[in-house]
Amino acid sequence: MIPTLRARFQQRFTPAGDGGPPDRFDRRLIAPMVLGSVLNPVNSSMIAVALVPIGSALGAPPSQTAWLVSGLYLATAVGQPVIGRLVDMFGPRRLYLIGTAMVGVAGLLGSVAPNLGALVAARVLLGFGTSAAYPAAMHLTRSEAERTGRDSPAGVLTALAVSAQTVSVIGPTLGGLLIGLGGWRTIFLVNVPLSLACLVLGALRLPKATKIAKGVNGVDRAAGSGGAPVPVARGIDLPGMALFAALLVALMVFLMKPRAEDWYLPVLALLAGAAFARRELRVPEPFIDLRVLGGNGPLLATFLRQFLSYTTAYAFLYGFTQWLEEGRGLHAAAAGLVLLPLSLTGLLVSAITGRREAVRGKLVVGSLVQIAGCAAMLTLQAGSALWLLAAIGALMGVPQGLNGLANQNALYRQADPARIGSAAGLLRTFMYLGAMAASAADAAFFQHGADTGGLHHLSLFMLAGAVLLLAVTVIDRSLGTLTPRKA
Template identity: 35%
Template sequence: MSNKSRTGLAVAGLSLGTALNPLNSSMIAVALVVLRADFGLDVAAVTWVITSFYLSSAAGQPLMGRLADRFGPRRMFMLGMGLVAVTCAFAPFSPNFALLCVARAVMALGTATAYPSAVVMIGAMARRDGMESSRPLGRIQMANTSAAAVGPVIGGLLVGLVGWQALFLINVPLALAALLIVRQVAPEDGARERGSLAELVRDSDIPGILGFVGSLLLVMMALLNVVPGYRWWLLGGGTVMAALFVWRELRFNPPFLDLRLLGRNRPLMLVYLGFAVFSSVYYFVFFGLPQLLQEVAGYDPGLVGLLMLPLAAMSVLATPWAVRAMQRFGVRQVLISGVGLLTTVAGLMWLLTTSLAIPLVLALTALMGVPYGAVSIASNQGMFVSTRPQERGVAAGIFQTCRYVGAITATVLIGVFAGGGVDQSSWGLMVLAMVVLGVVTFLITLLWRERTE
């Protein structure tokens, strides 16, 4: 087999592995109502099956990127896929919801190895074959975008035909296939740093990771009022922990999150901030709408997945269009146009407070797919042009974390607005929140300029 053929097959395996994280983050959207019924939960409680996944992913992406650099991307990719396969084989037998959330967190940690490892391996293969890395990286980006978009469709079919357990079991063959393909055709890892376990623990900034996750966890518990009577204590504790996290990260080398990178790069900071707020708007629809359709309209999960299909189709179609538009008009113009459309569509979602007719739902999900595809790829490119080449690995890890922070924000707010269930009244509050957040994203985008130095 020629190097070109091996590279093509390796990219396919890497694309499959990287797709598992966005796929699993979105498939669960159509299973929330079923999980609530099976485990006797309210809306705020069931969102932890999403939040646990995003917390683990947010912390795991930068950490796994650092481990891939240290111990080898191929080795870390295969370890991650093995962890996903084992976890998902046992998760359907979880006796309670808490263990199910733990399984989701472990699965997220395994899938978090894929993207940073793939980026490093593609760079190595591109140098070996004397080719540009943009095309294989583009294929991975398309795999991520497509997987996130089609997740509700696949999830709806699996939940409708088998049950929520199938959302875990489907990962076993997919993870094993990715592992075997990469093991067979991806290049061997070169010589890597081999330090002691003590050095690994020291350099991994474990206190920083715990501070990041802990502050998010305490703030979410306060917002969801998990412990009645202690909301303000939890919020205060989360704020103090966040301040300590910032203090440590500014003094530790190498930090879990390079906050100095943001401090000296205003364009990059604006990209991150805008993308995090944009993601919160999008995930309001992604996780809130399936619950609305199932609880109020009575649609089964399979039908809900199909009703979300236009979002998948339009986001995939919008991605190459956005690439061509960026080449002609620039990244900023595509961002401004995409965010403007996002805010408009968010406002149109209010129509669902009066009717849940299938044609209306199909039209609105199709419209939402356009800004999702356009803003996602434009934000990614905005991050790229706002960063120096030697910083792009770290920048990419933080960019992914911003996506998860936005998704966590959306799930928390859904729990706040719809603690007793998602109905048309609570959906109206969500629409108002989406419009406000869309306007904030638009204002942030107007401030962004491409870095000139």
């Protein structure tokens, strides 16, 4: 009896990586992985129903409140691959803890921000803070496959994708309820308990270091489980990271409000991109190995599909939600409830299809449903019935439950295991690039408010992206060859 109790105690409280099941994924890792990974999507989606109340409270038009969306995505677009690279090199634990602590600080700052500028700064800090958990989770998934000698279970990847997708679509409803209970500042304050939960789970369950694979020069990125990280300072490509950041910042600032007088921004982006490519092709330990990435056409196609998928998804999330509040005249809480079918459909589709990879099939169906949803939006008017609005939301929930999961599974099969963290960060970067493009489209089509005419123009923009996604999927023959591989 006593030995049995002792064994159960040791199994429950032994730190992850110091005695996990030898042939199974250590399920103690799942809670911190999932909770940390949803910090970004929950903050990305809740803000959708808060833009109008924040604009009213702070006297800011939609063209300015759009920076609350773009600021976070700009930070995460830069931060995800940078932190992902550091995760590959030093292990996930310390980056996870630092990042989730930043989320709590950003939540506090946002809850007391006196003006829009301070609020945007809090969102930027939030973006950097939420950049650590997903690369850390993908790294842990791959390292567990190495440890067990088995291909990581589809259920683990599904849990990551389904949780992010679910939170993304539930976010507007949750945000609307929080705003109804305590005002728009509550969507910032909710990050404090979420951050504390991540810190506790991360400290108790994440391994102190993991070892996944050799680097390009045979240098270990981290020590074995429970050991101290191997300092690989020479592998930190700070100039490459800085050039990558300059490229994205210049490009995103221009996309936010394209104007002829800002011609210098795309020029700066082009110059930074050229300098970045030149450096990365010459240094022995590049931030992003362009030689490997350039030769991996299937992975590049996955990044493109991620961009297209989320351009349409986020254009709907932000644009349709703003139209519900301004064009249709609904309160933020009511708009969140109208979007509840979006949440339920996305969750149901993810749960039903999650354990089957079927990457190509999911992307084809997802893009076709996006096309149908965008066409349906063209029929909307200021007096459209609530049931029709809810039905369109439910329809758009189908690709929410398919596309992200399919792209994540594709990346796991296509990426270099030694750089799975940075590859996962890049996948999220392309998602954020899609969100930035969507935000720019919303600002362009809703220059004088979210009216019905602007919604129809936005729908045509979304329709073009969905058609292109379908074309890129159909012509990519490599999707039919993706199969589970051994660690």
